[in-house]
Amino acid sequence: MADKKPEPATKNPKKANLLDHHSIKHILDETVSEIVSSRGYVEDVRLSNVRLLLGTVIIVIALFAQFYKKKFPENRDFLISCIVLYIVFNGLLQLIIYTKEKNAILFTYPPAGSFTSTGLEVSSKLPRFSDIYTLTIASADPKSISANPPVELTKSVTKWFTKDGVLVEGIFWKDVEALVDEYSKEPKKRK
Known part of the structure; x- marks a missing residue:
């Protein structure tokens, strides 16, 4: 995956009502779907x-x-x-x-040209009255031999939103892309 697609220009910034955790979670989940799709994963809608x-x-x-x-x-x-x-x-x-x-926001097929035979299951949590957003990337088929262990990102949403409720997409994109890269890396072989 050497070809990384550039981050989208924020001509129309994504804005959330900071008093409504559903609004915040919806914008974050929607953006996660865009990021994962931009990395070559095609959504599995079955x-x-x-x-x-x-x-x-x-x-x-x-x-x-x-x-x-x-x-x-x-x-x-x-x-x-x-x-x-x-x-x-x-x-x-x-x-x-x-x-x-469960909490899944996206199921994907494996990327084209990949050696893995399983796609991703991307799930998120944002508990009510909490600012802690947890994003988990796991294998869509955890019993598969090519499934990597799940990876998780837990951060406060205050790191990604301005005080006006505008999503700072550059920071969020980097965090989510780092998580996708962490999941995609080859596990170290034990000797």
């Missing part, structure tokens, strides 16, 4: 597509229950089956979110 499909099925079930041509006493069994299906598919959706997605 899990998102599965979630969208399950959400669509849930909506269709709800619409069938709402607009079924018979009125209540006659459609009781149909409504019960719709409710059961709604609960099952919603539970499946929550299970996927809880077990696979």
Whole structure:
């Protein structure tokens, strides 16, 4: 990865409401996705597509229950089956979110021309009432033989934002790129 893409010019600076941790986390997560994508990693949207499909099925079930041509006493069994299906598919959706997605903001494929067979799972945390942002880069398939150990960056968001809430992208880019480089480096062989 000798070709590093230049940092984006901040013509339209990213600004967050410093009193809203969701706003801060959203801007940081969005920027992390841009940085990782600029390093040659392509986003893997398969899990998102599965979630969208399950959400669509849930909506269709709800619409069938709402607009079924018979009125209540006659459609009781149909409504019960719709409710059961709604609960099952919603539970499946929550299970996927809880077990696979967790705090992940981005899943990627391995970069083109790479020797590794696994992409990245990028996740972040910014607890409520805290200024400590934790960014973790791990293998999308931790059981793979080519998976590197996860790396983590923990810093106060005050290091990346001005007092007006503008993201200082240059500093943030350097921190995130250093973390990606740390993950990508070859582990030292033991003798």
